[in-house]
Every structure is written in structure tokens, then in C-alpha cells.
Amino acid sequence: MSDTKDATLTPGIRRLHEGMARVWANPAGLGALTVVNHTSVGLRFMVTGAVFFLIGGLLAMLIRTQLAFPDNDFMSHETYNQVFSMHGTVMMFLFAIPILEGVAIYMIPKMIGARDLVCPRLSAFGYFCYLFGGIILTSSLVLEMAPSSGWFMYTPLSSGDYSPGRGSDFWLLGITFVEISALSAGVELVVSILRTRTEGMALHKMPLFAWYILAMALMIVVGFPPLILGSILLELERAAGMPFFDVAGGGDPVLWAHLFWLFGHPEVYIIFLPGAGIVSTLLPVFARRPIVGYGWVVAAIVIMGFISFGLWVHHMFTLGIPQLALAFFSAASMLVAIPTGIQIFVWLSTLWLGRPVMSLPMLWIVGFLVIFVLGGLTGVMLALVPFNWQVHDTHFVVAHMHYVLVGGMLFPLMAGLYYWLPLVSGRMPSERLGKWSFWLIFLGFNVTFLIMHWTGLLGMRRRVFTYDSAMGWDIYNLISSVGGFMMSAGVALLILDIALHFRFGRKAPQNPWNADTLEWAMPKPPTPYNFVSLPRLETRHPLWDDPELPRTITEGQHGLNTIDHGRRETWGSDALTGKLREVVHLPTNSWWPFFAALSLAVVCICLLVRLYPLAGVATLVAAVFLLRWSWENGAHPKAAPDATVAPGQPPLHSRTMNGPGVWTMSVAHLANGSFYLSLLFGWFYLWTVAPEWQMPETSPLSLPLLAGAGLALTLGSAWLAKMVRRLRRHNDSGLGGGMYLAAGLGALQSALLGLAIWQAGLAPSETAHDATLLVALAYVLIHALLGALLCLLQGLRVGYGFVGAEAPLEPVVVLRLWYYNLVVYWSLFVAVWVMPTLLGGAS
């Protein structure tokens, strides 16, 4: 806040700052659990992620200690198997993804000129899910019950027969919990980037970092649901004996591999894209010129985002899939070299045409380049099927993936850390200690993993807890271990450097690196509201084109510079042009996200110890908290009861028909749709491929009941759509009653569907057919109930006056859900009733 207390501010402006500070205040003490502000939540994500990094690193050191010598008995095979499974799991799920989300949550609003993300309570909820999930998962290490089936959890090794302990349950439940957090961050990042950029920042003018994060967030939204589905199915198999992955019951273990890698491969790019985004942000600053080929980079990002979904089978080249199918995936994997090559040469030509200076962040970027290029080259080699057969599951792959992940993610992250540290703390890091830690980590890394390529080519497999001295691998493993410890020393030094800088760092100037992006126009350390006034920007390089911005922003010369209304506000702008469309009023601190996450944690623990009735109760409690949270919206007294805005400003978003809420719902349905498509994929996959699939001659489901439920849903949707059309014409007569009618139709649909399920007499623990059918029907049933419930609440809200012609947003949002239900219901009807009836029972 030091900058805002400048003596130059007039009393009026000072009052504005004080008002902002009051409205955006983060409570201390217990109240800190209610904080929803993106700066605080982002920081929490990053600090928690760093802690998990240290835990994961510790596990890595245990692995290297064990493998340093042949026939070592430092750890038993059981401990070792748990340790390497948890190393992968912690690093991927609890460190890499969350810490990058943290960076995005922290930086994105600051870079696009917003005051917060579009769903602040969702950020807080996501954080608590992550924290609780992470704690549950890592507690298994302390309890010595950690999962030991590898981070990829292949069935049937991870299923009940071969992993009877609780380890797999810890993994499945903990990871699903953490993924909720990733999804919520993904959804709100997409909507924030598209809809809350500051005035005038058209899509093609936004910083490249925002493009990268947009792609990452969309990939999370589409890529995570397959694994969530897989985890749910596997947990159902373990807990209720539903044989999705069991050959004897008509399932197929390869289905798990598909679902896992459908997520697992995009995940690699989800991790790499933000890393590349950091490079594309920092590199022009140190090259002292704008990046060349902005459009090339955007095209490369789009291509990477899509191609990465066409690669998943390259983790399964040895599974015995037809060679021609493998060749498609192999070719697709090679294609990734093109967008990567484009980015590397765009960076090169930016440096070539600029006047680059070396500095600590730049040093990390050079380290990134060296390591990542090597990892990328071995990646192209691995894309080649026959070569892959030779080195798959050897230390060659271990080396390759560490080159890609550490090179593509950790090094850019460290560059970003040193680059943005002055922004967070207001102080500059130390060059000398920083260089030491860089060289230790860089050299340590290469000593560890370069030699490991060779160890792998010599035939050393992955995931072995020891090896025989006669194999002749002793010296290579010892070298790798020494390198590993060098790297740890570097990490220790890095932590020391960061810790010391808070105390001894020299005070940072306003724009220490002479950067071009908007975050450097903020006060340091940042205020929760980021900018006291939101500037109009039509350039990709705001601070290079107008170095006065920090001053004019602080002096309140730009938009949204009033606070007497007491609302937290930011701009809602057009996704394409950046023209202003509405004033988004954001919720303030709230207990509901914490309580909702806490009750979900109780659900998770109850499932873990198999207290199912209690889990059911806790689920209901969580639902109540979530609905209560949604209640405090729109015209609710705790949100924005008064809709007056300053003259000339656009209306509040809850008073429009197309606010960001509609977008949030749509993006959430993208995730939901991905989940549903994965489920359909599972159904058709088992149907066509599973060796022992059994399907009854005629469908066990009653056609009249199914058709009746579908009819109720269709009528309800049409009715709801009619009411929304009338709202659009500003007509809200009979809205409340209409909502109750829609709720009634939803309830009817649920009842008929429930009856159909009950009548079918499925035996889900006998055959995979019945199990899959049951899960699919339960999925539509839950959606039907949700549709009914939301309409019921809308009816109540109309009665309270929170919804109506003046505040018409929410029915539009609910209608989206009904449309989604409509598509899902009828397509599922075709998949599970029409097609089996037409094609007959046998597989």
C-alpha cells in the first residue's frame, strides 16, 4: 500500500482508496477462512503447492537413495512402491497443476485489468478442496497406507482383488477431490479471460499469457472429467463390486487405461502451456522489444490444445492395440513438434531482433530452453512406435518425461517466481544466491537425468526397487543419485534466497524490469482490488506505450472509480472486442465455500472408512451449503439489492440477460459434457471391445416410463424457454408459478426415471452392462433432480423479489441446464435403449 499513500493524492482520491480498502478488505484471524479475493487465494494455492513440491521432492530423494547402490535394502519393496507411486501423484496432482493454477489465479486479473476473478467464492472453494484433498492423500503416507499401484493406477492391479488395502481408495477419493478444485479454477479462468478484460482490450490485444491460460483452462475443463469418471467407476468397483474393469464380469481393464490417458496426456500440455506462457511473457521484456509473430504463437497454442487430445494412446503403444491405430497416434504425436518448433523459433527471432539482457529470470529461461528442447527431441523419438516398444517403461522414459516436465514447467515457473517476486513482496531478489541455486539445480538435474537415458537404453526398467550388480548399472545409478542430491541442495538454497529476500531484499522500483504488461502498474505489494480505476487499453503493451499508467490509475483517472455503492465491482466486457457490456458486481467474503468444502471432505473421509450412511448425510449437508451459497446472488441483500450505477455506466450484470453467469454455466457444461461423453465412450467401448460383455436380448428398461420421463423433460424445457422469452420482453407476470410448474415437470421426470430404474431390476455387481447402465441412468437422474430443484428455488426467489423483469439473469442460467439435460437425456435414450434394441443383444 506504500505507493497509494503518496502525498500527491488529493483528499478525494485518498477517500476513494480508503473506501476500496474497506470494501475489499480481507478479514484476519478465523475470518481468513472466508477470504475469496484472487490475490490471497492465488497465493495460498502457490504456497500450498510449494509445500507439496517439497514433499514430492523428499520422496524423490528417497527413491534416489534406494537406487544409488545395487541390492540396497534402505527401503522394503512395499515402502518403495508406495514412495514412487506417491512421488508421481504428488508432483502431478498436488504440485504441478495447482501451483500453475495459483499463478494464473493470481496473475490473470492483474494482467487483463480486472479486480478479481468472475466467481471469487468458487476460487476459495477450489482452494479448500485442493487443500483437504491433498491432506487426505498425503496422510496415507503417514498412515503407511499409501497407494502402491503407481500414479497411473492400472487396473486390475489397483482394484479390490490385487490391492485390498485402503491405498487405492485414498488415491481415487483424494484425487477426485483435488480435481474438483482444478475444474472450478478452469471454469472461472475461462470466463474471466473472455468476459472481464478491461475496456478496449480486444481478444487479439490481450497479453499472450492470457491466451496460454485460456487454452490451459479449457483443456482442464475438457481433459479432467474422463479421469473423474474413471476414478468414480473404479471406486464403485472397489466398494460395490461393479465390474467395469473386470474381464470376468464383462468389463475391460484397458478401459481404465483409456480414461486415464485421455486425461493424462492433455495433462502434460496443461502443465506445459502455462510454462510456455511465462516464457512468452518474460522473454520480450528481457529482449526489450515486443514479441514477434503474436499470431503464430496464438495459432501454435490452439493447435497444441487440440492435438494434445489426439495423443493419449501413445502411452499405450504396448497394450496390443492394432498397429494401424497406433500409427495414427504415433503420427499425431510427432505433429506436436510443429507448434513447439514454432514457439521456440518465435522466441529465438524475438531475441534476434531485440537487444537481450541477461538477468536471473532470463537465466532460468535459458535453462528451460536447453532442457525442454532435449526433452522434446526424445519425445519425438518416443512417438515412433517400434522405438517406443523398445524403451517403453524403462528409465529412458523416466528421463524423457522429467526433461519435459521439469524443463517445460519447473524452470519457467522459477523464472516467473524471480520475475514476479518484486510484485508480490515489493523487494528485489538477490542475484548471487539466485545464480548459485540456478546452477546447482540446472547441473544437478542434468547429472541426474541425462545419464538416465543411457541406463534405460541398457534395459533398466521403471519401478523396480532394486537391481542386480551384475547388470552393470551401478555407476550410472550412483551418478544419478548424486545429481539428485545436488538438485535438492539447489532447491534448499532457493528457499533460503526467497526467505531472506523478504527481510533483506532491496526495495523494488515501480517497474523493475521495464515490463510492458499491466500488472506492473499496480501498487506493491498488491492491494486486493488491484487497480483503483480501470484504464481503457487498446494496446498489447500498455506500460511501454503509456509509462504514466501507474500514476493515472492510482489517481483514479480511469473507469469504475466510485466506491460509495459499497459493491466489489469490475468490468464485464465483450469477449471479442472488449467493449463494455456490464458492471460485474462480485460477492464478498463468505463462509459458504469453506463449509461446503469441509462437508465434502467429510464425505470423502466417510467413503474412505466405508461409513456410507454418514457419507450420504454429509453429501446432503454439502448440497445445502452449496445451495445456500447460490442463494446469495443477484438482488439478494448480501449481493446487489440496489441496481443503480453511475451515469454513463452499463447496467449491473445480474440485471442483464447475458451476464458472465451464463458463460460460467456454459463452460461448466463443457466439463459436464466431457464427463458424459467419456461415459458414453465407456458404454460403447465395453459393448464393442470387452471380451466377456453380456447384453440381454431385450432392454430391461421400460419404454413407456423412459418416454414419459423424456416427455416431461421436453415439456419443462419448452415451458422454461417460453418464460425466458417473455423475460426478454420485460414481462415477468406469472414467473413464480411458471417456475414451480417447471420444477413439477422436473420432479415428474425424476420420478418416472427412478421408477424405470427400479423396475429394470439391474444387477450391477453381476455384469458390467448393468453397472454401466445404472451409472448412466443415475447421471441423468441426478441432473433431473438438480433441474427441478433449481426451478423450485427460482420460484422462491421470484417470491422474494430477487428474480424478475429487473433481475432476469438467473432463469437464463437455469435454462442452460435444462437444455443440457434435454440433449443428454435423449442421446442417452438412443445409446442405451434404441441402439441395443435395433442391434440386438449379443456383442
Added chain:
Amino acid sequence: MKRLLRMAHPIHLVVGPTIWGLWFVAIYAGLSVACSVAPPTPEQGMLTGINIAVGLATLATTVLLLGLSWAGVTAARRAGLHRECYFAFTSAGVYLFSAGATLFIGYPVVFLPPCI
């Protein structure tokens, strides 16, 4: 809706790879189903109905994407605003890549038999 059809709309950044993705899913799923329903004998080599169908689908998709790429270039030339030119041209690049990717990925049908 009409707006979305114009090549200068950013939606075209993702249409190309989406078409590619649909094609990819179609050939992979089609191949898997065909191989589990009616696998040709290995003696037939590459000259099977499956390979030919996949090959034709590949060529058709490639031509479609090339055409769209060309439409993007034309639209970029005619565009008035910088923004429109920018998006049309970038989309054209992505379409071109998608076309190349389709051809490249479909190529193995000439040297691999389908179901082994």
C-alpha cells in the same frame, strides 16, 4: 449465428482442429469397431475395405480443410478492420495445419494392414 460463419470470427481458430478431431475420432472408432466386427484376414495386406475407407475419409477431410484455409486467406485480404484480418489469417494458418495433420496421420494406411 450468421456472424459465426464469417471467416474473421475467432471461432474459426478452433473449427479447423475440431474438424480434424472429429475425423480422428471417426477413423479411430471406425477402425476399432470394424476390426472387432469383421476383421479382414492378414493375407489381404493393405488392400482392405478398411484401409480404403480410411484413406478416402482422410483425403476428403484434407480437401475440405484446405478449402477452408483458402477461404481464410481470401477473407483476410478483403478484411477491413485489423482485427478481422488478424483472425482470418491466423485461422487460415490453423486450417492449413489441420489439413496437413489429417494427411500426415492418415498416411500409414498405405503401409500397415488394419487389424493386427
Added chain:
Amino acid sequence: MDAAGPAAQDQFWVWWAMLTVSLIVAAVVFVLWLFTFRRREQPQRTAREERRIMLRWVLGGGVALPVASIIALLVFAAPTGRGMLPLPLAEGEAERIEVVGHQWWWEVRYPGANGERDVVTANRLVMPAGEPVDFRLTSADVIHAFWIPRLGGKRDMVPGRHSTVRLEAESSGVFGAQCAEYCGAQHTHMLLHVEALERDEFEAWLAERRSPHQLRDGFDEAQEAFGEHCAACHTVDGFPEELIVDDMSHDIEGPDLSDIGSRPTLGAGVLPMEEGAIAYWLQHHQTLKPGNRMPPHNHIDTETLEDIGAWLETLEP
């Protein structure tokens, strides 16, 4: 890296070619990047010139270079994998050997043609040298992977499915093989001893095992103990059925022991076979290979175990 078969040999060359190209590419990129930091003077350029330079770099390095490399890979290197596919041979048929993965041992079967008996053995694979052999793979429990590094690539063994991989050993010799897909506690100790023999030796080896077994006399007590403690899981060809006590408490399948005396290792590569090794294994198997599926034998006295061991050592074709 010491290739002994055509499939591995191809990949050996593919690897060195890829490595060479990769190193050149990497070196050029690094040098170019670092070079940009060395230049102090920067000529004045118009936006148009800058654009041209950028396009040259990006089109040349970012597009043309990877496109050329991956086309070369797809056209020249990708077809090298065809040799491992069970395509019809120009003449005759490839020898077929079935391998089944178990936690944590290997079952190897030589199916008998026209009514002959299958030959079944464990943790040892004997194959003819100098000709292609089709391995038909599956698993009895979790996913394993069959890999003879010096002969070629690996293939997963998936429960409920069979997949076939073709390998060839150029000349006779002994090769190590191992499970390459993580399969649980003793994944590390799941090794397979592979021997390639000349065709006639292979035929002889097989013929010995095709004919019915004669158990040696003089081991009555050992056989009785074996029937009581071991025969529920382990098969010995020709073992008198009346001696088998199946208490139905185990549903585990143990390795077939019919020719155990002639095998080179015990416990899937844990111990070398020598006199007394089986008895030692029977007493200490849970320390030698902790977690393996054979129950501990604490309730059986040492003498009996030694008897059983001594008898098992006589089991040779």
C-alpha cells in the same frame, strides 16, 4: 543395446540416427539462442524487414525443420515395426509359444499340434534360433509386459486378451527377459530365462517333454508331503492323483513343476538352481522374495521341506 535379433537391430540403427539428428538440431538451437546475447549493436530495421526476418526463422526452423524430420521418421522409421507383427510368412509358419504372466512368475506353454500334449514349464523359455517365433501373450491376473530387451520391443499381457508379437534370435544364446509393466509388490523379481537353441536341439528339448513323465522311485515320503502341502497349487506331470490333498483353501495357481530340476533359476530369477537350492527356497522364500503368493512354510518342519526339495530336484524330463 547389444542387439541379438532383427527387431532390436533395427531399433539400434533408428536410435543412433535419431540421436545424431537430434544432437545437431539441439546444438544449433542452443548456439543461436546464446549468440543473440552476444551481439551488442543492432541495426535499424523497418517493421517490414523485421517481419521478413521473423518469417524466415519461424518458417525455416519452426515449420520446415520439424516437418521434414517427422516426415522422414514416418516414412522411413515407422515401417520398421512391421517385422514384429504376426503377418503371414512367405513360406511355412512361425513357431508359436504361449506365455502367460502371473504375479510374479511366467507360465510358458508349447501347444501340441494334432492331439499332442501341451508342454508346460515356468520361468524359462526355450525358443528356436534363426527363425521368427510368434509369442502369444496373456495374463492370469494383472497387466504384465513381456520383454526380451536384446531381441526387440515389449508387449503388454492383458487379462482377458491375447496379443501376438513376433521376435527372432539370430543365433543361439541366453538372454534375460523381464516383466516391464509394473505389476505389484514383486515386479522387480519377475525375470524370465530365455534360451535360443538351434532348431534340432529345440526339437529334442521339446520332444523330451512331450512324452509322459516317469517319477523317480524312492521318494515316497517327499511325495506324500508334496501331495499334502503343495499339490493344490502346483502340478507335477505324472504325480499320483490319490496323493493330492486339496483343501480348497487356495485359489492361486502355482508354477508347473514337472521339469523344475532342469531349470536354471528359482523364484523367477531370485536364486540360481544348485543342489539344495529348492529346500533353501522353500524355507526362506518369503524373505528372499517377500510378498510372493506362496504361503510361508513355518508349519512344516525343515526335514520335510528338505525332502521335498531333494525330490523336486530330480524332476527332469
